[in-house]
Amino acid sequence: MRLPLWEPRKLCAQQVQSYIQPPLPSLWIFMKPDFALEDPATFSTVLPWSHFHSAGGKSSRDGASSKLLQEKLSHYLDVVEVSIARQISLRSEAFFHAMSSQHELQDRLQETQQAVAVLRRRTAAMDRVMCQGPLWALRSSLTRSNYVKLHNKLKLMAAVHQTQPTVQLLLSTSEFVGALELIFTTKEVLQQELQGIHSFRHLGSQLCELEKLIDKMMVEDFSMYARSDLNRSLKEEPQVLEKERLESLVFGLLRQRKLDFLDIYSEEMIIAAKAIVTQCVADSVVHIEQIDTEVIFKLADQMRLMTFPQWFELLQNVFECFLFFLRRIKASLNVIRNVVLEVLASNQKNRLPVQASSGKLGQEDSQGTLVLQGEAELAYLTHEGLFISDALNEAQQKQEAGLVGQNQTSTVNFRTQTGLVETGDGNPPSGVTEVSASREQSFMSGENMMPTELELNCVISNIQGLLYKASDVSHDRCVKVLTARAKDGSLERLSSAEFVSLSQAVEAFVRDSEELCGRTRLSLRGELQNQAKRFVHRFHEERKNKLGLLLDNERWKQAEVPAEFQDLVNSIADGRITLPERKIPGPDDRKPAECLLVDGQKYAVVGTVLLLIRIFLEYCQCVNDIPSIATDMLTRLSDLLKHFNSRSCQLVLGAGALQVVGLKTITTKNLALASRCLQLVVHYIPIIRTHFETKLQHKQFSVLRHFDHILKDYNDHIAEISAKLVAIMDGLFEKVLSKYEVKAPMPSACFRNVCKQIAKMHEAIFELLPEEQTQVLFLKINASFKMHLKRQLARLGVINDGGPQHGLVVVDVAFYTENIQALRSLERLDLSMVEIWEQKR
Secondary structure, eight states: OOOOTTOGGGSOHHHHHHHHSOOOOOGGGGGOTTOOTTSHHHHHHHSOHHHHHHHHOOOSOHHHHHHHHHHHHHHHHHHHHHHHHHHHHHTHHHHHHHHHHHHHHHHHHHHHHHHHHHHHHHHHHHIIIIIHHHHHHHHHHHHHHHHHHHHHHHHHHHHHHTHHHHHHHHHHTTOHHHHHHHHHHHHHHHHHTSTTOGGGTTHHHHHHHHHHHHHHHHHHHHHHHHHHHHHSOTTOSOSSSSHHHHHHHHHHHHHTTOTTHHHHHHHHHHHHHHHHHHHHHHHHHHTOTTOOTTTOOOHHHHHHTSOHHHHHHHHHHHHHHHHHHHHHHHHHHHHHHHHHHHHHHHHHHHHHHHHHHHHHHHHHHHHHHHHHHHHHHHHHHHOOSSOHHHHHHHHHHHHTHHHHHHHHHHHHHHHHHHTOOOOTTSOOOOSGGGTSOOHHHHHHHTTTTSOOHHHHHHHHHHHHHHHHHHHHHHHHHHHHHHHHHHTTTTTTTOOHHHHHHHHHHHHHHHHHHHHHHSOOOOHHHHHHHHHHHHHHHHHHHHHHHHHHHHHHTOOOOOOOBOHHHHHHHHHHHTTOOSOOOOOOOOOOOOOOBSSEEETTEEEOOOHHHHHHHHHHHHHHHHHHHOGGGHHHHHHHHHHHHHHHHHHHIIIIITOTHHHHTOOSOOOHHHHHHHHHHHHHHHHHHHHHHHHHHHHSOGGGGGGGHHHHHHHHHHHHHHHHHHHHHHHHHHHHHHHHHTTOOOOSSSSOHHHHHHHHHHHHHHHHHHTTSOHHHHHHHHHHHHHHHHHHHHHHHHHHTOOSSSSHHHHHHHHHHHHHHHHHHTSTTOTTOOOOGGGGSOOOO
16 A cells, blocks of 8 residues: 655654665676576566565465555655655755856856957967968978988989999999999998889899809909919019009909909919920920921920930029919919908908997997987977977987988998089099099998908918919929930939039929928929939949949059049048039149058059049039938948949959959959058048038938948958968968978078068068058068978977077078068067077976
8 A cells, every 4th residue: 555655754764774775685696697687587686575575464465465566666666756855955055056156157158268269360360470481481491301302312313323334334444343342332222222213123133143244254354364464474574463453353352252263373373384384395496406396296205305405404494484483473472462461451440340339339229219209308398380290200300310421421422433423513523543442441331241350361371372382383393394304214314413413403493492482392302302313323333333344454553643633632631522623624744643642641552443532422422412312322332332342352362353354363462452442442431421421310320330331341351461461471481481401501591582582572562551561461471480480490309409400590580580670661670589499398
């Protein structure tokens, strides 16, 4: 039932509160994604019927419940209306005040509208009077700036358009570095300032093709330069052909990283070296009528047909040409090395500023945003233009001003290279000299293409290696000249003087080339060593055969000593172990001497020994001239001395001279003469040993033991000859004294015969052997005589008893003693004849 409006106050406070604020459902139901009041379950949950049921009483019928619910809701509506009316009555003054304020606000808005209209009219007047003129001036200035930029861009495009003709002009004068720099700068301008221009869309690829063409042109030009430089006349000056051209080529090749250009130079060098030998042979053959070049084509055959003087002159000419060749190559390589060093120094110098500025670039990048933001804010506050966006653009342009300046600098350099910078009269400058930039600037701008320091150091090393290779090639060609001549054994048949001259020429060339190139080369020395071994073998065999023939024809008679041999011996005594220079044949008033005077002693010699002295001096002379053959020559000289010793022993002691020469007998004079000859050789063996010791290295001293063995063999031979002389007299004493009888007359015939034979021997050897050796020899002979006499007296039973037989023997012994001491140099000889008597027991 609906209650009247004035009766709600009769309800208790709890009932009103329960009607106004029924229990609320849980909040989670409102959060469900499928929340909808149309759903009966949801509606009953939001509006709990059970609460109303309990408030309206119990009923079992749904219709009554619905009616009751309707009445409750109507009651609720009345309660709300009453509350609203009450609130309005409480705030009625505030509503009336708000309505009156609204009218006042509308009046003030009308006044404000009128003031804004006046301000707009005044602002429009100020815009006409004060702003439109300056803005037009700013727009005109901006337009002019754009026109200038457009004009500069068009000039830059014109400069780029002239790139290809300018490159052609530079290439016509072999200015490869300038052309490459121009191409690089053009590419840089196309990428930075002319990017996106349709008319230049193909220019980049064209420049790349042009750069490849320049690479090929530089390689071909360098090959032509090397060919013309290495094949021109060797005596032509200057040593470096077109130095500026060579430097330009090397700079260009390095800039393009064409580091294999030294291989091209190496190939041309090998070809030129072959041509040098061919040309030298052709020049020599022209002056030799005996060689028909139409019949004999090969160079080796032509060289073998030359006489030694002709061939030796050819060899010296080849050596001289190769020395000129090496000097020219070294001069050219020095120019190339200087260019590489200049590039290396430029790279190192440019690297320092880059490293120093790298830290600054990082700081500038980190601060760039803050600077741009600060400048933008400052421009926003101080800008007086029409649009605020212009202030932001101007701030950004100021930030990029430095980069623009750098681009303009590169653009100006590019225009300078292409020759399009206008002069005062409006015409571009003429001449290629103003087109090419300096090489250092070229390397700075193209440093991304430049070789690294490691590559440049490798090029420097290859330059030195190329000089070594030039030396090797020169030596190898000279070796071929030697082997071509030696193929038929002609070098082995040279005289010692000719081979020495050949050796000296080769050594001089090797020494000069090593000094020039700074490298020891063994091929030419090795070939000379091989030829020297063959020469030594032939040299030794000739002299050994010659000595054998001399010994086989030696009659072992004392020979006269010509003055030239005495001079030879004197020079040896003075320390000159060399052959004397040949004197001009002429009259010589000096007569030959009977003996050879050596260190104050006289040596009676045979002619073979005189020649032997000259022969071993020839060996020593060869060692002086060719030190490399010292060991071989020492071995051969040892063999020669052994051969002389053994052969002379066979001929004299072995009596071989009886059959070989036809001597009737080997006399004591022959024996003494042979002994004296051996003594002369023994005198010179230590001198020869000392001479060879100065020519050998310390590790080769072991071969000197050959001289010790030879010296022992000679001394043994001399002792055998001395023993042979004693043995001759020993046999005579045994034969004569075996018939000795102690009887008158005195002196006996036996002792007379003994003294006679001793006197003959003394006469035979006195002029040959020195006094000391004669005394020693006769002491041995006297000992033999005493032995045989003692044996005979013992057989006869004669003793020193003072009897008649003893007296007779004393008379014979006194006769023997007087005769012996009467001989020259034997006056003071102590014969001591007491030993002939048996000692008394």
